[in-house]
Amino acid sequence: MSFFGLSGMVYSGESLNHHRIVLAEDSNLFSAMVSKRLKELFDIDVIVCRDFDDLQFAIENDSFPAALAITNINLPGAENGQALNYLIEMSVPTVVFTGTFQESIRAEIIAKELVDYVLKDSVLAVDMLAEAVCRFLTNHRHHVLIVDDSPTARAILTTQLKRYNFKTSAAENGAVALEVLKKNPDIELVITDYNMPEIDGFELTRRIRSGYGMHQLRIIGVSSSADRLLSARFLKAGGNDFVMRPFVNEEFYCRVNQNLDTLMKIRSLAERVKAVA
Known part of the structure; x- marks a missing residue:
């Protein structure tokens, strides 16, 4: 299945299912939408974490390291952005997927040297996130x-x-x-x-x-x-x-x-x- 990214990226359609993706998202709606889209496009089974405890378990209790984490800024158990700091400390490449965005938050994300951020501000947000994931997983080429x-x-x-x-x-x-x-x-x-x-x-x-x-x-x-x-x-x-x-x-x-x-x-x-x- 070919994927034509919103910004012009062309993805040839090969499976990326050998990559382990962790999604830290407490919204049932967004976690379901993201999981479904990444499975459809790239054959990736996403590991969904509903709170900070789930995220820590997913990162620390698997012998196969996560290739990429997708996380909201605030999670249950990490309401003040601790999830971002944790993922950085664990050296996990991270994309922030958030509906809360201000210039101060952008500056914080840039300073933390995360991979990217995607805003939940339109119907295209999930496809924009899928494009960010695909780019990161294929940029090594x-x-x-x-x-x-x-x-x-x-x-x-x-x-x-x-x-x-x-x-x-x-x-x-x-x-x-x-x-x-x-x-x-x-x-x-x-x-x-x-x-x-x-x-x-x-x-x-x-x-x-x-x-x-x-x-x-x-x-x-x-x-x-x-x-x-x-x-x-x-x-x-x-x-x-x-x-x-x-x-x-x-x-x-x-x-x-x-x-x-x-x-x-x-x-x-x-x-x-x-x-x-």
């Missing part, structure tokens, strides 16, 4: 190269992408990046800083494009410069997208997803054309 001469910037991006379950490589300059690309033909996305010595982001993009077409690899440029013309110059050099620092976490993740979705669609179309020819 995507190899992303981070290019930045700043060790701190490389570390931040690497940590953020690994939190989303991507496979990552890093390079401290353009020359190293080109060597990494040669050795790793599975790289599908390059995220490169603009301001680097010797080979800057523009020149690196031009060199990459001389050997890799749009159907092979996507390129996102990043910069903390206030020069608004950088994005135009970068796109003209062969880039696909441009993001200004400091990032808004949700925007950055959406940009990465959208570029990979576009790449998958281009490849799928090319395969169809080849099959017809």
Whole structure:
């Protein structure tokens, strides 16, 4: 069964039932809807936890660790958000599924470095949650190269992408990046800083494009410069997208997803054309 995500993601339909998913949700309605949808789409049997005690038991009393937890912010027995802290302490990747959302809550979720959050604010909420689950469980198939001469910037991006379950490589300059690309033909996305010595982001993009077409690899440029013309110059050099620092976490993740979705669609179309020819 193919699943076309609300944001453009395409899921081919293979079973993901080897993953153990824990759902901490005291609402019978939402727990039933989420369980049914994940079973329909991905053949996943969800372990439902109605309160904090159930959640602790599910996490700690199974030899097969949870690949992902989905949790409300407040649970019976953990009315002040203790469930989130517990899941972080147990190193369980977590998606928050909540109907209570304010800027302070968003800031807290981002600070805790959870995988994602989905709001229960529309009839599409369950499908949006299913897409978030699918992305996390399949992101390891995507190899992303981070290019930045700043060790701190490389570390931040690497940590953020690994939190989303991507496979990552890093390079401290353009020359190293080109060597990494040669050795790793599975790289599908390059995220490169603009301001680097010797080979800057523009020149690196031009060199990459001389050997890799749009159907092979996507390129996102990043910069903390206030020069608004950088994005135009970068796109003209062969880039696909441009993001200004400091990032808004949700925007950055959406940009990465959208570029990979576009790449998958281009490849799928090319395969169809080849099959017809």
